[in-house]
Amino acid sequence: MKKILFAALLATVIGYSANAADVKSGPQTGEALPGAFEPFNITGPAAGEESCLYCRFGKDPTVMVFARSQSEGLTKLIGKIEKAVVANKAASLGSAVIYLDTADGIKSSAKKIAEDGKIKETILACIKPADIEEDYKLTKEADVTILLYTNRKVQVNVTFKAGELTEAAAEKVIADLPKILPTK
Amino acid sequence: MRLARRGFWIVAIVLFGALVGCGDSASETPKQVPGVELTEITIAGFEQVIAEQKGKVVYVDVWFLGCPPCVENFPHVVELHRKHAADGLVVMSVDINDKELKKKEKVVNFLMKHEAQFPNYILTDDKRKVIEWQKKNGAEFTPGVILFDRTGERIPVPEDAPNDEIEAVLTKLLATK
Numbered sequence: 442m443k444k445i446l447f448a449a450l451l452a453t454v455i456g457y458s459a460n461a462a463d464v465k466s467g468p469q470t471g472e473a474l475p476g477a478f479e480p481f482n483i484t485g486p487a488a489g490e491e492s493c494l495y496c497r498f499g500k501d502p503t504v505m506v507f508a509r510s511q512s513e514g515l516t517k518l519i520g521k522i523e524k525a526v527v528a529n530k531a532a533s534l535g536s537a538v539i540y541l542d543t544a545d546g547i548k549s550s551a552k553k554i555a556e557d558g559k560i561k562e563t564i565l566a567c568i569k570p571a572d573i574e575e576d577y578k579l580t581k582e583a584d585v586t587i588l589l590y591t592n593r594k595v596q597v598n599v600t601f602k603a604g605e606l607t608e609a610a611a612e613k614v615i616a617d618l619p620k621i622l623p624t625k
Numbered sequence: 626m627r628l629a630r631r632g633f634w635i636v637a638i639v640l641f642g643a644l645v646g647c648g649d650s651a652s653e654t655p656k657q658v659p660g661v662e663l664t665e666i667t668i669a670g671f672e673q674v675i676a677e678q679k680g681k682v683v684y685v686d687v688w689f690l691g692c693p694p695c696v697e698n699f700p701h702v703v704e705l706h707r708k709h710a711a712d713g714l715v716v717m718s719v720d721i722n723d724k725e726l727k728k729k730e731k732v733v734n735f736l737m738k739h740e741a742q743f744p745n746y747i748l749t750d751d752k753r754k755v756i757e758w759q760k761k762n763g764a765e766f767t768p769g770v771i772l773f774d775r776t777g778e779r780i781p782v783p784e785d786a787p788n789d790e791i792e793a794v795l796t797k798l799l800a801t802k
Contacts, residue, residue: 476756477722477767479691487693496692496767500785593766 466583466600467507474593475576478568480539483551485564494564495593498535502591502621504614506538507577509570509584511550514606518585519554519563521615526562532622540567541579587614591621660742663720663733668750668758671719679777682798683715687759687769689722690732695768699739701788705795706743712799713775720747721755721767774798 468474479491487497494505504522508515515538522536540547551565573579579586585606589597597617601610666674675683686702688695699718706716718741723732729747736745748755762771763781770791772780780798782791 476765477689477692479722491691492693493689493691493767496694499694499766 464580464583464600464602466580467577467586467588467598468595469598470595472595474588474590474595475578478573478576480566480568480573481543481548483548483565483567484555484560485537485566492566494535494537494539494566497564498537500592501533501535502529502618502623503535503537503589504618504621505536505588505590507541507573507579507583507586507588508538509541510603511540511547511554512584512604512606514601514604514608514611515585516554516558517608518587518606518611518614519560519565520558521611523558523560523563525615525618529618529622534618534622536563538563538565539573540565541570541573543567543569589614589617589621596620656737658737658740658742661733661736661740661745663729663736663745663747665724665749666746668748668754671746671748674717674744674746675773676777678715678773680775681713681715682709682775682795683717683771683773684795685764685771685773686716686718687721687762687764687771688718688767689720690728690735691722692767696735698768698788699735699741703739703741705792706741709795709799710743714795714799716743718743718745720745721759723747724749772798775801 474495477493477495479493482488482490482492482494498505504525506515506518506522519538522538526534526536538551540551547567551567554560555565570579580600582602583600584603585601587597587599588595597614597620599610599614599617675685684702684705686695686699688699690696702716702718705714710716718736720732723729724747732747748758750758756765759765759769762779763769764771766784769784770782770786772782772791772794774780775798780794782794
């Protein structure tokens, strides 16, 4: 049993590392975020407006996800992020998922995800790819680019090709949160 | 000031049509406030405006409407103007990110709502130039504050400086004749 568990864990870790190494997208670990941008906020305090999430979170620890498409893995990740944000409210952990697609379909599916998953803290937003890809170096191959940052500097960058974001990989992202949270 | 404005399109914010057509509900349309203007300007033009203020203390609020902390801080900027203008403080706002017509109209509404009766500018240079200018002036992050003493020298303001600390510095600068 122990061997099976170990093998499963190893496979998850290898899989996660391989994904991270495969596709390079977004500012890398140690780099500063490129700066302000104004996505359309689908949910959150500025829902229905273009509002700068980079500005909103400022120097606070933040999980920022850029996604080119909706997927089950992403929905699970959003749920896990939400739980983590609620659990780390005292640390002012911020979070947002920004879809690189402004079609009405994405907006309505994001609203549904927020409603179904009772997502209150994590802001769901969308932006035209052309308005952010270049500044944030978001590559086409990366379906999901996840940045864990604090003080506007990236501490963890994880990217996934389409279909690669599994629940286990999402769990590993959450496991990296202590890297941006203040030490107790 | 006159020089800097020449050649640039002065946004005629008193145009009722712009206010009505902003898309907000009628109840959100602010009343007309005399002395509230939004002027398009280049970085070079703005630097000239600053150079013309020698002898006064200048407080520049670097902001834009889509920046929640900027919007939250704006009433404090207006308050600074009200409290210290008579002592020689010149408050200015510089919008770095709302060049599009649709956004500009919303900015005008916002300025009216807050009765921002001081020079309000909107930079027209491209994004990269604006970022460079922000960095050069220690206002990379918004809301940013750029402060000049009466000799025209820039006084560094730490990013996280609380408003009361900045006001204390301002008060000292104003006391220096």
